[in-house]
Amino acid sequence: MRFILRRLGFYLIAFWAAVTINFLLPRLLPGNPIDYFLARYQNQLAANPHLLDSLRPAFDFKHQSLLDQYRQYLINLLHLNFGVSYSRFPTPVNEMIGQAIPWSLFLAGLSAILAFSIGTFLGIVAAWRRGKTVDVVVTPLTMFTQSFPAFFVALLILYFVGVVAGWFPINHAYGDTVRSGLNLPFILDVLRHAAMPLCALLLSSIGGWMLGMRAVMINTLSEDYVSMAQAKGLSNRRVMLMYAARNALLPQVTSFAIVLGYAITSLVLIENVFAYPGLGYLMVTAVQATDYPLMQGIFFLLTVGMLAANLIADFVYVLLDPRAASA
Amino acid sequence: MANVTPAASEPTLVPYAAGVVRAARRPVNPGSLRVFLSSPLTAVGVVIFSIILIAALCAPLLAAYAPLDMVGPLGAGPSRSHPFGTNDQGQDIFSQILYGARYSLAVGLGAGVAITLISACVGMIAAYAGRWLDDLLSTIMNIFLVVPQLPLLLVIAAYIPFKGNDPSGAALTMIVVITITGWAWGARVMRAQTLTLRNRDFVQATVVASEYWWRIVFQEIMPNMISLLANTLILSSMGAILTEAALDYLGIGSISQVTWGTMLNKAQANSALFSGEWWSFVFPGLAIALTAMSFILMNYGVDLVSNPQLRVVKERRRRRFSRTSPTDPASARESEVRV
Numbered sequence: 001m002r003f004i005l006r007r008l009g010f011y012l013i014a015f016w017a018a019v020t021i022n023f024l025l026p027r028l029l030p031g032n033p034i035d036y037f038l039a040r041y042q043n044q045l046a047a048n049p050h051l052l053d054s055l056r057p058a059f060d061f062k063h064q065s066l067l068d069q070y071r072q073y074l075i076n077l078l079h080l081n082f083g084v085s086y087s088r089f090p091t092p093v094n095e096m097i098g099q100a101i102p103w104s105l106f107l108a109g110l111s112a113i114l115a116f117s118i119g120t121f122l123g124i125v126a127a128w129r130r131g132k133t134v135d136v137v138v139t140p141l142t143m144f145t146q147s148f149p150a151f152f153v154a155l156l157i158l159y160f161v162g163v164v165a166g167w168f169p170i171n172h173a174y175g176d177t178v179r180s181g182l183n184l185p186f187i188l189d190v191l192r193h194a195a196m197p198l199c200a201l202l203l204s205s206i207g208g209w210m211l212g213m214r215a216v217m218i219n220t221l222s223e224d225y226v227s228m229a230q231a232k233g234l235s236n237r238r239v240m241l242m243y244a245a246r247n248a249l250l251p252q253v254t255s256f257a258i259v260l261g262y263a264i265t266s267l268v269l270i271e272n273v274f275a276y277p278g279l280g281y282l283m284v285t286a287v288q289a290t291d292y293p294l295m296q297g298i299f300f301l302l303t304v305g306m307l308a309a310n311l312i313a314d315f316v317y318v319l320l321d322p323r324a325a326s327a
Numbered sequence: 328m329a330n331v332t333p334a335a336s337e338p339t340l341v342p343y344a345a346g347v348v349r350a351a352r353r354p355v356n357p358g359s360l361r362v363f364l365s366s367p368l369t370a371v372g373v374v375i376f377s378i379i380l381i382a383a384l385c386a387p388l389l390a391a392y393a394p395l396d397m398v399g400p401l402g403a404g405p406s407r408s409h410p411f412g413t414n415d416q417g418q419d420i421f422s423q424i425l426y427g428a429r430y431s432l433a434v435g436l437g438a439g440v441a442i443t444l445i446s447a448c449v450g451m452i453a454a455y456a457g458r459w460l461d462d463l464l465s466t467i468m469n470i471f472l473v474v475p476q477l478p479l480l481l482v483i484a485a486y487i488p489f490k491g492n493d494p495s496g497a498a499l500t501m502i503v504v505i506t507i508t509g510w511a512w513g514a515r516v517m518r519a520q521t522l523t524l525r526n527r528d529f530v531q532a533t534v535v536a537s538e539y540w541w542r543i544v545f546q547e548i549m550p551n552m553i554s555l556l557a558n559t560l561i562l563s564s565m566g567a568i569l570t571e572a573a574l575d576y577l578g579i580g581s582i583s584q585v586t587w588g589t590m591l592n593k594a595q596a597n598s599a600l601f602s603g604e605w606w607s608f609v610f611p612g613l614a615i616a617l618t619a620m621s622f623i624l625m626n627y628g629v630d631l632v633s634n635p636q637l638r639v640v641k642e643r644r645r646r647r648f649s650r651t652s653p654t655d656p657a658s659a660r661e662s663e664v665r666v
Binding site for chain 2: 146148
């Protein structure tokens with residue numbers, strides 16, 4: 001319990017720090033974001049001067065005291081109010097983020113589950129049959145693919161599978177011809193559009209899971225209880241999965257939180273390669289268009305997501321290994 | 328490998344610290360270089376890295392054209408006068424790759440050195456000072472580790488004017504930004520390593536001899552961290568090169584500079600990618616991948632020097648010590664020391 005409370009305390013501090021960075025960055029660096037906004041919407045604002053009065057308190061922060069701004073900023077955050085997008089004014093940031101979240105969750109969730117299961121399984125087999133076919137072929141191959149930047153792999157897939165072979169649609173999450181909703185053509189179309197980004201994500205993440213599992217599994221195999229299980233005459237599969245792999249899985253759970261950081265990075269890049277309308281694509285579009293409210297909203301969300309995932313990983317770890325709680 | 332377990336709760340969480348051993352007190356000897364180069368993989372890494380380094384240093388001599396001049400047909404494939412082809416603006420891709428190497432290596436090595444220095448200082452101070460200073464520094468490190476790096480970079484980059492025309496200014500900004508967001512991993516590994524070294528007998532002996540703290544840190548602890556420092560330098564340089572390329576590819580870094588990332592960005596933005604001009608993105612992409620690979624291979628060489636367990640035992644010696652029959656190739660392979 002003390003362990004969990006300590007971790008909770010840490011995540012609260014981390015949350016506060018991230019929120020404060022998000023608050024301070026625009027204020028410490030030169031330039032006033034509202035200037036970009038005014039320049040962009042000069043014409044509309046000239047036609048409707050009242051618009052500016054209502055916006056000023058939200059954007060033109062350089063005239064208030066820093067403490068007042070900070071209080072206002074925190075209140076807005078508590079209400080999950082990220083303001084209004086600059087680039088697609090006056091769409092609320094929440095609405096734009098809301099449209100992007102499902103696509104990112106779909107892509108990231110599916111690839112995480114697949115990469116974890118395939119990678120871990122390959123790691124188990126490679127360690128169990130060390131020096132045999134799977135180990136000799138797959139292990140160096142993953143080391144090789146790991147040095148390939150994720151976005152270059154994605155570009156190669158995009159070009160050779162998408163453009164040259166033309167097997168899959170090269171961008172967006174679904175085509176113009178299908179009606180969105182829960183119907184079969186739409187679902188098939190979504191899957192076809194997700195195929196290449198998914199493949200790129202898998203290639204960039206399976207290797208890590210596999211090498212990690214292989215390393216721990218090799219250690220576990222030299223434990224006495226594994227020899228004991230074999231001495232009892234249990235089947236190889238049972239020893240491999242129920243005795244060795246089960247115990248070797250533990251560090252994989254801890255590394256889940258670490259891997260998530262890399263996963264977000266490759267998700268952002270790969271969504272941009274395929275113009276896939278998720279959070280990463282939206283964020284880069286926001287940065288290019290100097291759409292500060294949108295950008296800050298997504299950064300906030302990704303940080304909260306990462307903290308939550310870390311917290312869950314801690315919980316699961318304590319559930320699986322009670323020794324961690326007393327450490 | 329079972330000897331890693333005592334401190335497993337800390338450093339083994341780190342992906343690239345897996346090969347780090349808690350080194351015995353053994354200064355770097357002249358044989359290290361031989362061991363470093365004994366592995367063919369590492370030798371390949373050194374050769375690739377040297378080629379890229381030479382390309383970067385001698386870019387103006389080697390490049391046949393200025394990187395931004397229109398010197399050939401638009402979007403032509405590889406030919407004798409343009410070995411890597413030309414892009415949509417008639418610029419020579421081979422010359423651009425050479426000049427891009429300068430920028431990539433400058434940012435990569437610059438950020439690598441900065442990250443290594445900062446993480447070594449912060450990590451060693453945290454571990455050696457202990458108490459509240461350790462708590463404070465560890466909390467800061469961990470905060471940087473749970474904030475997603477690329478989104479943080481994007482937010483920072485959005486407020487910083489990268490878009491200047493001065494290449495060294497752009498590179499310097501990039502180095503600073505990457506260092507700020509990327510020092511925490513190294514610091515955490517260094518801290519863990521210092522903690523284990525601190526309680527070793529030879530360090531305790533100097534503590535008992537009431538040496539100055541800086542003497543203990545720099546003369547007793549530091550020499551035992553050389554391999555870890557080398558790992559950090561190599562891997563953070565590689566990380567910086569990949570991060571810089573990614574930011575440029577996204578069109579957020581130094582878009583007016585000739586870099587490998589910018590070349591990829593333009594290949595896609597000008598839809599060279601969609602009209603079959605594979606040379607416009609395959610060569611810059613390969614340049615990034617090969618550079619990254621050379622760093623990984625060299626890192627493997629550092630692990631070979633610092634961790635004798637990783638070395639494959641020579642044929643003659645293995646036969647003498649091996650219990651298995653040398654005539655059976657399968658069991659002979661198994662008896663090699665592998666990790």
